[in-house]
Amino acid sequence: MAYRWKNTLQPRDATPQQIFFNRRAILGALAAGAAVSTLPHGAGADTLAPNPWEDITQYNNFYEFGTDKSDPAKYAGALTTSPWPIVIDGLVERPGTFDVQEIVAQMTEEERIYRFRCVEAWSMVVPWMGFELADMLAWAGVLPEARYVAFETLLRPEEMRGQRFRTLDWPYVEGLRLDEAMHPLTLMATGLYGKPMPKQNGAPLRLVVPWKYGFKSIKSIVRITLTKDEPPSSWALANPREYGFYSNVNPNVDHPRWSQATERRIGQGLFARRTPTLMFNGYEEDVAGLYAGMDLQKHF
Numbered sequence: 458m459a460y461r462w463k464n465t466l467q468p469r470d471a472t473p474q475q476i477f478f479n480r481r482a483i484l485g486a487l488a489a490g491a492a493v494s495t496l497p498h499g500a501g502a503d504t505l506a507p508n509p510w511e512d513i514t515q516y517n518n519f520y521e522f523g524t525d526k527s528d529p530a531k532y533a534g535a536l537t538t539s540p541w542p543i544v545i546d547g548l549v550e551r552p553g554t555f556d557v558q559e560i561v562a563q564m565t566e567e568e569r570i571y572r573f574r575c576v577e578a579w580s581m582v583v584p585w586m587g588f589e590l591a592d593m594l595a596w597a598g599v600l601p602e603a604r605y606v607a608f609e610t611l612l613r614p615e616e617m618r619g620q621r622f623r624t625l626d627w628p629y630v631e632g633l634r635l636d637e638a639m640h641p642l643t644l645m646a647t648g649l650y651g652k653p654m655p656k657q658n659g660a661p662l663r664l665v666v667p668w669k670y671g672f673k674s675i676k677s678i679v680r681i682t683l684t685k686d687e688p689p690s691s692w693a694l695a696n697p698r699e700y701g702f703y704s705n706v707n708p709n710v711d712h713p714r715w716s717q718a719t720e721r722r723i724g725q726g727l728f729a730r731r732t733p734t735l736m737f738n739g740y741e742e743d744v745a746g747l748y749a750g751m752d753l754q755k756h757f
Contacts, residue, residue, distance in 0.1 A: 507582045507650075512724040514655045516581075519676055520624050521610065521617040522657065528619070529657035535616045536677070538661045547607070547682035550598025557647075557662050560593060581723045585665050587646035591639045599635070599683055606638040607631070607688035608664060609680035625691050631675040632688035632702070633666065636747055642667055642740065668737040668744045670704045701757040705748070708734035710757045 507513075519529035543560070546552040594606070610629035614620035620627045637643060644665040647654055654660040659676025666673050672692050682688070692700035699713050708718045719731040737744050748756075 507584045508722075508724050510650055512581060513583055513649060514657060516723055517657050518671065519619075519657055519659070521619045521627075521629065521677070523619045524624060532618050533656035533660075535618070536611075536613075536656045536660070537616060538656060538677075541661050541679075543662065543678060544680040545593075545597045545682075546680070547684050548600040548603035549594075549683050550600060552597070560596065583665075584650055585644055585646040586648040586651060587644045587665070589641055590643045590645050590664070591641065593645055593681070594638065594683075597681075597683075602685050603683040604635055605684045605686065605688050606633050606635060607680075607682040607684055608633075608675045608678050609682075610675055611677045611679045625695055628679075629675060629691045630688065630694075631664070631673060631690045633673075634687075634747075635683075637666070640744065640747065642743060668706060668740040670706060672700070673704050703748075703753075703756050705753065705757070706734065706738040707736060707753055707757065709736075710754050 515530045516526050517529040518526065519533065522529040522532040541557045542554050543557055544552075544554050545560075590606075608631045611617065612620065612628035614627075633643070644667075646659070646663050646665045647661060649655075649658065654663065659674075659678075662678050663676040664674045664678065673690075687702060690700075690702055690704075692704075693702055706717075711717055718734055720734045721729050721731045735741070
């Protein structure tokens with residue numbers, strides 16, 4: 458897509474939930490000037506509408522429930538999401554096992570403000586709700602020697618039927634460099650469209666890194682570990698030739714089996730016009746500095 462929403466929205470700026478479900482109301486609000494200050498100069502209203510709830514919740518990659526895009530919506534209902542203990546450990550001042558609600562409750566009022574974000578992933582515009590990962594890491598207390606953040610998904614094959622098959626080496630793991638994790642665009646998402654996170658989308662807590670490919674945004678997280686060394690990531694382990702650690706959206710680096718130079722918005726049909734893929738998924742101005750001096754074809 459040509460434009461992305463900037464990371465300047467406050468809770469008071471979020472359009473009421475009932476308006477989000479009415480495309481005409483969205484466009485009308487934008488035409489009236491609502492939240493215009495959050496948009497890049499020249500952005501057209503028609504590029505900003507989030508995908509419908511049905512697109513976002515019925516077309517998912519969540520291999521823990523199956524490899525078909527419709528499998529998560531079919532089978533994720535079996536997942537128990539409350540209580541949800543999460544381990545924060547490694548190079549932190551306050552390691553331990555906590556409930557997600559407990560972590561949020563112990564943050565300061567400013568830290569736990571839920572920010573509305575409209576970010577794009579998998580060529581889909583998603584209005585995530587959540588808080589910055591940086592707030593959670595600050596709450597845990599990152600030690601000076603930490604350089605990376607590792608994440609791990611729940612392993613529960615009795616509820617996550619896809620884990621009964623060796624599609625990947627379970628549990629699913631991912632990682633970010635610490636500066637990527639601390640970036641204000643990196644979100645710990647707990648919901649979308651003002652509702653709690655659907656199970657097929659990664660309930661109750663998932664990562665959202667909008668300038669990277671979707672598989673970096675690990676779902677249903679149960680462990681966050683601060684480390685000195687680069688952690689493993691599931692897709693890089695499964696096929697390092699095709700999936701690198703960074704996995705930034707870079708239209709100049711093709712996947713070995715397909716071009717990544719163009720994209721098509723999910724929900725627009727198979728014959729919709731493809732548009733050029735933007736560097737860093739359109740967030741180049743915000744995140745390019747993280748990779749200054751790096752060979753982004755080598756470190757893909």
